[in-house]
Amino acid sequence: MLKRIIQVCFLIVGGTLGVFLLPELVLIPFNLDYALLNNPYVTAILGAIIFYAATFWAIKYVVNFITWAEDSLVKAPVTDILFGALGLIIGLITAFLLGVAVNDIEIPIVNTVVPILLTLILGYLGFQVGFTKRDELVQLFSRGGSAKRTEESAAKEVSDVPASKRHKILDTSVIIDGRIADICQTGFLDGEIVIPQFVLGELQHIADSSDALKRNRGRRGLDILKRIQRDIPIQVTIYEGDFEEIQEVDSKLVKLAKVLNGIVVTNDFNLNKVCDLQDVQVLNINDLANAVKPVVLPGEELHVQMIKDGKEQNQGIAYLDDGTMIVVEDGKNFIGKHIDVIVTSVLQTSAGRMIFAKPKSYEKAL
Secondary structure, eight states, X not given: OHHHHHHHHHHHHHHXXXXXXXXXXXXXXXXXXXXXXXXXXXXXXXXXHHHHHHHHHHHHHHHXXXXXXXXXXXXXXXXXXXXXXXXXXXXXXXXXXXXXXXXXXXXXXXXXXXXXXXXHHHHHHHHHHHHHTHHHHHHHHHTTTOTTOOHHHHHHHHHHSOGGGSOEEEOHHHHHHOHHHHHHHHTSSOXXXXXXXXXXXXXXXXXXXXXXXXHHHHHHHHHHHHHHHHHSXXXXXXEXXXXXXXXXXXXXXXXXXXXXXXXXXXXXXXXXXXXXXXXXXXXXHHHHHHHTSOOOOTTOEEXXXXXXXXXSTTOEEEEOTTOOEEEETTOGGGTTSEEEEEEEEEEEETTEEEEEEEESOGXXXX
């Protein structure tokens, strides 16, 4: 269907140019005076035939260009298109006004070439300015023209929005981890779940990896998404937009969270830090996992099995049933044995919880 429309457009353009340009390009320069060619109907048919013949060579390129443009526009966020078009219109209007002034210059090259160059350059610059400054323009328009509105009041409005009503944006690591599905199932995470298209692309890339471990992790992530969409009563939205000027997926997530005023859900420690630095709210499921672990206080006794030696001299490593690592001073000699230890301190971060202990008594080693 698209090819037919393009061919019809070529016929119309060819016929129009045949009427107006063919006599000037062929008859007048060569001093030809054929009555047949002076007929506008004949020149229209000749122009249409020439352009229709050209479609057999050019139609593939035109179709590919239109398909690419259509895909780009469909995937682009509405704000990108809106402010890009607004900047383009402003640039074209500016070019038109400057072109009117240039037309008064009685130099043929200046009053014909300069307006075209102004239109191309200012149109392009207007689109780029509108596209790249869209976030600032959104904030400007959201102020409602009030110059007295402060950043504190705007931040208060954001904080007044309940967290359950804001978008929860999933990153690749939290999808592959798999625990997000169980968290959604229990109802601790509500609201709308947003899965960006560029995250799906990264998952697909991992699932197609030649490395068996990466391939299995990618497929696991896709299965988790399928489970969330099919089995869990929660709204899931695929965000089709992309930020082509940004290369890193984590940076795109932070940008998307700012655009949607959303919350990033992750278990990536580094992404957690980046979000904190850029004032983007983040939910780290490792923090949730650590929060629901049994509280261990200094002075408590634990019965553990020493698994391996630690990094420091004479250290031993043990683990609780939930995976928490215990570093036991002077525990290297008890590797493979069960011993009672006394907790000396607890270190808890977004990366996990670590317990430091010392043997209660060497005589109790089994």
